[in-house]
Amino acid sequence: xxxxxxxxxxxxxxxxxxxxxxxxxxxxxxxxxxxxxxxxxxxxxxxxxxxxxxxxxxxxxxxxxxxxxxxxxxxxxxxxxxxxxxxxxxxxxxxxxxxxxxxxxxxxxxxxxxxxxxxxxxxxxxxxxxxxxxx
Amino acid sequence: xxxxxxxxxxxxxxxxxxxxxxxxxxxxxxxxxxxxxxxxxxxxxxxxxxxxxxxxxxxxxxxxxxxxxxxxxxxxxxxxxxxxxxxxxxxxxxxxxxxxxxxxxxxxxxxxxxxxxxxxxxxxxxxxxxxxxxxxxxxxxxx
Numbered sequence: 213x214x215x216x217x218x219x220x221x222x223x224x225x226x227x228x229x230x231x232x233x234x235x236x237x238x239x240x241x242x243x244x245x246x247x248x249x250x251x252x253x254x255x256x257x258x259x260x261x262x263x264x265x266x267x268x269x270x271x272x273x274x275x276x277x278x279x280x281x282x283x284x285x286x287x288x289x290x291x292x293x294x295x296x297x298x299x300x301x302x303x304x305x306x307x308x309x310x311x312x313x314x315x316x317x318x319x320x321x322x323x324x325x326x327x328x329x330x331x332x333x334x335x336x337x338x339x340x341x342x343x344x345x346x347x
Numbered sequence: 348x349x350x351x352x353x354x355x356x357x358x359x360x361x362x363x364x365x366x367x368x369x370x371x372x373x374x375x376x377x378x379x380x381x382x383x384x385x386x387x388x389x390x391x392x393x394x395x396x397x398x399x400x401x402x403x404x405x406x407x408x409x410x411x412x413x414x415x416x417x418x419x420x421x422x423x424x425x426x427x428x429x430x431x432x433x434x435x436x437x438x439x440x441x442x443x444x445x446x447x448x449x450x451x452x453x454x455x456x457x458x459x460x461x462x463x464x465x466x467x468x469x470x471x472x473x474x475x476x477x478x479x480x481x482x483x484x485x486x487x488x489x490x
Contacts, residue, residue: 248437249434261468285471294450295388322404
């Protein structure tokens with residue numbers, strides 16, 4: 213038994229302050245590692261049951277939201293004999309600082325582990341805002 | 348009172364269920380959940396058991412499953428993220444290391460026919476019930 217595997221129970225995510233979700237399903241808070249490297253910050257999240265089509269990463273202003281939708285894979289005509297974990301979606305929200313280059317954020321998912329690369333901005337300079345004409 | 352009466356009542360209120368619920372509520376305060384890592388779910392039907400467990404990021408090659416009689420054992424490991432010099436953790440919540448999980452199935456397993464699949468970080472094991480132990484249908488003859 214690994215020493216680090218002491219706290220392994222899935223944690224339910226807190227209800228967002230803005231209100232309840234419309235979908236009546238459980239939402240878990242995935243365990244994450246956040247590592248700061250020389251050129252970027254890596255966010256690694258354990259989200260078993262999630263693949264590239266069911267994970268949603270959004271960046272709105274400073275807020276990075278990771279959402280993973282999980283389809284419960286329950287065998288038909290079986291009865292539950294032992295239940296140690298619950299099945300539900302995942303959500304976790306982080307607030308980013310200005311040092312991240314938003315344009316170059318990359319994300320991958322493999323074996324239920326989501327990895328997000330947040331490259332550091334070259335220099336934190338005054339942000340240019342390009343104005344586009346509306347179509 | 349007949350036990351069947353209790354069962355009828357149990358549709359609305361099951362004293363055992365209630366007791367277990369209370370026990371769970373109390374034990375959450377007293378000690379952390381006792382289930383060994385990783386947590387498993389097991390579904391059963393008349394002739395097979397399906398076990399699922401969430402072990403994201405584990406190399407499928409490192410997973411070792413063995414079956415003996417009614418007991419199914421899963422072994423595996425996961426390495427921590429590789430860090431270079433100068434890299435620092437802001438948060439470190441994910442588990443790493445080796446694990447061994449033993450689950451007692453409700454019936455004997457046909458060891459040769461156990462099937463395992465690993466997808467999206469979930470290990471899915473199908474364990475058929477041993478032929479010798481399968482329930483037999485007994486035909487009733489009439490004169």
